[in-house]
Amino acid sequence: MSTVELSLVMPVKDEEAAIGPCLARLIPVLEAMDDPVARSFEILFVDDGSSDTTLEVIRKTNAADPRIRGISLSRNFGKEAALSAGLDAARGKAVVPLDVDLQDPPEALPKMVAKWRDGFDVVYGVRDNRESDSLPKRITADFYYRAHNWLSNDKIPEHAGDFRLLDRRVVDVIRQMPERNRFMKGLFAWAGFRQAAVSYHREERKVGKTKFNYWKLWTLAIDGITSASTIPLRIWSYLGALVALGALGYAVFIIIRTLISGIQVPGYASLMVAILFLGGLQLLSLGVLGEYVGRILTETKGRPLYVVRERIGDADGPGL
Template identity: 70%
Template sequence: MTASDRPLISLIVPVKDEEEAIAAFVARVTGVLDGLRDVDGTPVGWEILFVDDGSSDATLAAIHAAHARDPRIVGISLSRNFGKEAALSAGLDNVRGRTVIPIDVDMQDPPEVIGAMLDQWRQGFEVVYGVRRNRSTDSLPKRLTADLYYRAHNYLSEDKIPEHAGDFRLLDRRVVEVIRAMPERNRFMKGLFAWGGFRQTAVEYDRAERTIGGTKFNYLKLWKLAIDGLTSASTAPLRIWSYIGFGIAAIALIYAFLLIARTILYGVDVAGYASMMVAVLFLGGVQLLSLGILGEYVGRILIEAKGRPIYVIRERIGDPGERD
């Protein structure tokens, strides 16, 4: 497919059990996209690609209905729930646009910002990420943990991710091709977006409250995503625990010399049971924690070594994907 045959904009919309949200999303987003104009004043070409990530409700039927009303709305259905990162990867592999924008179906990220993103792209930026002006729609624990995570990730990793920026961003086709070429199975998309580099800029927006459906991310899933992000982007946790182990060993050696010196000078006294238990439990806890961190990396090596596909497509709706 030549560049002139591609639509200007492709939206990737990962969905799971979102039957109630799809019709409202399509109505709002198509109105925004139809109102966009190219530099010569002509309407821009666009497509919306829904990625059904193993929904158990009527989400797939809603995508079929949207496609029947507008053939520019296409979709793929995965064979089971592979997770949002895999669904985004499936979307990147099957969109055709010169620019690609991942966006959630809940419309908390306003599609009206797409025009501003497109303006920045025309000025030469290959990545235009949306940044939330504030996180007032989040609870206090979520705001605190989000701030902590971004700071920890950017401190430990060389691939800095913008704070308070989600997956909502515009990607030039060249960026998409770089990400598609990455073979890893443990996918942390924000990290992959950052690793690719290119010229990047931000567009600020206010995130709205969710009015339809409910979030599929609980704190356990967010914790897993955070661990995936840290371990996929940096080996610093392994290095840190090497330093901690060296420090504890050095302290133990110094203490051993002190005990020897005290025994020579003052004789042997009866060791306290409490202090012995504290030392044993502390060192045992440190060892188990370090083994757990090592296990996280070993587990990811196992997944990569298996070489299984990131996702499996069960059904295509319309004609998503490359056309020769």
């Protein structure tokens, strides 16, 4: 059995200025808890190919406090892979993914631990508002959660991110999932177990800049939907059948009209509209199919999800 009660997993990339303020706020919260967690916790940083001095900062913090450990990946593999590396190396009886920017407040951790002690295996944080986000981001985020839950059987809680407490049993299940195209919120939902929510207020980022632009968020959304459901493929099958039936009905109408009124030369504009519409529909359906084929190619290669370049501290977890 692990002697570590709680592992905080923190993927970082170019966050040299954020690590110090994060630890200065996080550690006092953990040490003040009325729980065995206060005496036995670890903070595990996963350096996802930083180009600044993030790795050196992790080394210095480990030298000052052995409860702080680190893993350095050989290059930037993306947050989902970095988070998976952290789950592999975490030793705690419970694991909490946490962002170093402190937008997910450490002050919510005591509530999560209390729910865990009450018997819940997953305790996820739910934002009580999205005031720190721009209006376009709030609208697109709300649309995405609704679309994902409509398309997938694995429902993800609305306005809940990766900030959650996972019991060791849940972590072990997630570590057994072999897919390379990973959408962690979807994997958390698929694992099941008893789940509870903790509401918290998400603050604005005070140190550094976010690494997620709108294109990366769009890519993540596509990964989330295609990894959780094949309904987009089915939709285009139904749409294709509907268009074919419409074309057949129109052909019957043209034949009947020709028999009654004689041959009429159709207009050029209507013909071009029909051709362009059907051509665009075909290209769009090929794009959806290509998304799935590309993921099949990635899975069949069987490459490692990540490559560890260096471990700082005693960073060998149960699977490493």
